[in-house]
Amino acid sequence: MEELFAKENQVIAIVLTGVVLLLIMGVALLLFFFFSRKKIVEKQLEKKNLEIDHQKEIIQSIIITQEEERKRIAQDLHDDISAKLNVINLNANLLKGGDLSSEEYVIVNDTILEVTDKTLESARNIAHNLLPPILEEFGLKDAVEELADSFNNSKKITIDYNLAYPKGYLISEQELHLFRIVQELINNSVRHGKAKNSSIDICLKNNKLLFNYTDNGVGFNMKNKKHKKGLGIKNIESRVALLQGNYTITTAKNNGFKISITL
Template sequence: MEEFFAQENQVITIVLIGVLMLLLMGVALLLFFFFSRKKIVEKELEKRNLEVTHQKEIIQSIIITQEEERKRIAQDLHDDISSKLNVINLNANLLKDGELSPEEYLIVNNGILEATDKTLESARKIAHNLLPPILEEFGFKDAVEELADTFNNSRKINIAYTINYPNKYLNPQNELHLFRITQELINNSVRHGKANNSTIHISQKNNKLIFSYTDNGIGFNTDNIDNKKGLGMKNIESRISLLNGQYSIGSEIGNGFKILIVIYPQDDEKN
């Protein structure tokens, strides 16, 4: 009988140990899943925070760019338009006084006509910078070709281009964004990259627009975040984001610069 109870106690002990181990395993699994889930949630929150920060940077870049553009326009209006209008106003008052000899009258009148012509030319340049007429009238392809040819004729940089762009593939606003990106890249090559040659390749493939730009300038260290996040690159990045695109850049000190932009047309742009 004692043996029976001893065996029964052993069984109970084994069962209790088994149950306890199962409970411990269950608790361990619960803790594992809890901390794993916690890490996943933390990673998701970190990712969301990075996305929010990135969006804030883009919005801030857009605002800064707009403010810089407003300042430039205000400066152009003050320097080019206001000064010439002052000349016209002064000469008009001389005519109003009527105390001029025929020769003086002719000189003042010619001065008004000359200042008027210069004012009109300045107004046309400002309007052209805001929205190039060729972009509105003939489209993106012709506008980029004219831009490249203008730089080629100025001999500041030689630009080779191949543009296979379907007419009106992007909506007018997005064509303007891509045109401004092209302008910014060329200006960066001339001002900062000290390049004398660059290339532009644009093509359409599998409902994606592929934009490639290279130059042979001095290049920069892409590991340096400040190089990537300068105002020029922030402006480009913000416009690429508005275009629903993605980009990658490559550069080394002494080995030029290159950027590849892939644009996925939005629903209202798909044929």
């Protein structure tokens, strides 16, 4: 009898030990999944925070770019339009005074007409820079061709271009962003890069739009944060982000500049 009770106690002890072990394993698994899930959530939150910070940088860059653009327009209006209107005003007052000889009258009148023509041309140029009519009417390809040709005619830089762009591939707002990128790149090549030659290449490959721009300018050191995050690069980066694309820049001091954008 005692032997039977001893065997039962032994079986109960084994069962209890097994249950305890199972409970310990269950708790261990729960803790493992809890901490694993916690790490995953932390990683996801960290990723989201990085994305939010990146979006903040983009928004800030867009705001800075817009402010710079407003300053430039205000400067153009003040230096160009206002100055010409002052000349017209002064000459109009001379006519109003009436103390002019017939010869002086003709000179003053011709001056007013000439300056008025120049003022209208300046106003058209400012409006053209804000929103090129050719972009709105004919699309990106024609607008980039006109932009490149205008620089070629000015002799500031020689631009080769190969634009295998399917008309209407991007919506008008996206075309405007890409056009602004082209403007920024050419202006940077002329003003900062001191480049004499550059090239623009646009093509469609595997249903992706590939954009490449190169110049033979002075380039810059990519490790220099001042250059890497300068206003021009920030402007380009923000527009590429708005286009949901990605880009790579290849440059070095005295070794030209290249940017590749994939949309």
